[in-house]
Amino acid sequence: MNCPYCLSTLFTQLKRTTNLGYDIFHGHSCQRDYNERTGTPFNLIEVPTDIVFEVLLCRVRYKLSYRDVAEYFLFRGFEFTHETVRDWQERFLPLFTEQIRSKPQGKIGKIGKIWKTYVRVQGE
Ligand SMILES: [Zn+2]
Structure with missing residues (x-):
């Protein structure tokens, strides 16, 4: 690094x-x-980067409202407001879509699946 x-x-x-x-x-x-x-743009964000990605996933893939996303993550121990979710979406969604589009698609076919994910909870 x-x-x-x-x-x-x-x-x-x-x-x-x-x-x-x-x-x-x-x-x-x-x-x-x-x-x-x-x-990086995530330097001063008070939650791990993978949590920000999950928040955006909840918004884009599962169409949850800003308030529903904030409430869901509160259950998991991450406290932020619906306005924070809106802010993250405006700031980071273009970065994530650019990242996803720049990745090679692989050779297994047109449709890929994610079987595992890595989530950092309180540093572990
Ligand atoms: Zn140096």
Whole structure:
């Protein structure tokens, strides 16, 4: 993982993690600490990136309302408002659709299925 500040490949992984459970790295060249979200649009979001993706999935795939999505994730221990859901949709949905469209489709056929998913809950 290159340093997002100076692009150096010289770093040390620190023993501590962020509040959300992301590993922290220390760049040797610039002497700055960073994690995998540093320098990305998700840097200051207070929930893990995969939760933001799940929120967008609930909106787009399952057509849940902003309030229903916020209530559903409250049951899972993530507290944010329906306005936050709306904000995330405006900010991040174009990023996710761009990411999905840029992925190769594979060779198994025209329809692919996702059998497993990875969800980070309280850092684990
Ligand atoms: Zn650096």
